[in-house]
Amino acid sequence: MRVVHILPSLTSREGGGGPVVSTVALARGISDAGWETEIWATGYDLAHRVISADKGNPTTLVFPHYGHRWFYSPALGRHIQENLASFDIVNAHELWTYGALMAMRQAQPGLGRALCLLHVHGALHPWALHHHGYRKRLYSLILHPLVNKVDAVRVLNRREEDSARQWRLDVPFWVIPNFVEPLPVEAGSFRKAHSIPPGVPLITVVSRFHPVKRLVDLCEVFELVQRDLGDVHFAFAGDYGCSYGKTVLKAVQRRALRNVLMLGHCGGRQKWELLADSTVFCQFSIQEGHSAAITEALAAGCPVAISTGCNFDEVSEYGAGLVVDTVPAMAQGVVKILRDGQLRLQMSSNARRLVSERFTKERVVRQYMTLAEEAVRNLRATRGWGRLPTPPTSIAPQEGRPVHTNHPHSAPPSSHRMSSLRLSALGARGD
16 A cells, blocks of 8 residues: 655644644554555755654655745645556645645546545634634635545544534544654653752643644743742743744743743653653643644643643543633642642553553554555445556656655755655654
């Protein structure tokens, strides 16, 4: 089975964040399970990515793009038109992007011969539709008919499915969550590195700095907690160099928060050391699909206090934390967790059990592959597919074609007009 994932970007710097991390992880899982997998994406500046040489990573093609919202890439569009027919399964990610448009158009019955899945990543939530709403209403004139022709829409939970159905879609929905792979770390290493005593509460936020995350409201929550408990440390992990990051920094000062760590981008071992040493994890988003940060906190055994908009009903179901709707309720919930050591231990145990039963790599990859394999068989029967064409073994490095490189750390071509850079391995920023 040949599978391709089409992404607008592979860098957190260009708004990738959770969807990039979860998509690359899924692609790697599928590849490890034996299916031939590729990633096609765009990148304005290849130097913004971190490239690893892991053997399990799928082959990746990176094309230049213009603009950081629509991610317009003629080279990617040509590559999709010329090569999509050789794949069994096409995964289009991020609805409001040029790559998703071209993938859905080319994979329509009569043009392509592949199963086409659209991964919306929360793009059809009411808040997301309202954000830049005028632009999205224009885009929807083209995109909505194409979405109604895909073979299935992948959502991360039932709430996201309910939101997506409000967009008048008459297609099957696949509910497949993201998974997490915890990294074993030594407990206490983060506190030691930042001089935080073992018994002092550490409240952690790992988040993109964006208005949808309501980090300014979290600063109000933390003020109430600090007023109640006194000696508390706070850690914000995420790139705060944007305009909203400056707004959050002003809120930290206005609320007179003490002992605040602004860590910037935090990935890999540093992120897992932070989560392992945190007393409670907080997220107060307006809306989430399936938050990678919450899932990672649960996997680290950290109790969570989250908003209803995070769409993580399993937290309440398993007793792994608290789900609230208001700033006072969030503050009261955090104080309750911090004051009750027995409650924290129980929540920590429940959090690990939740992840082990619902969000493991083996479970999620098997669910995806089972659904996809059955759908491909059904489409071959109904559309009369025969044997799929064998892809070419090599492509000449001409204009509009991928440029090959045998070394994962080869320097990118100096001209921005390059068509693409073929890589044998990829490590997306954000881990």
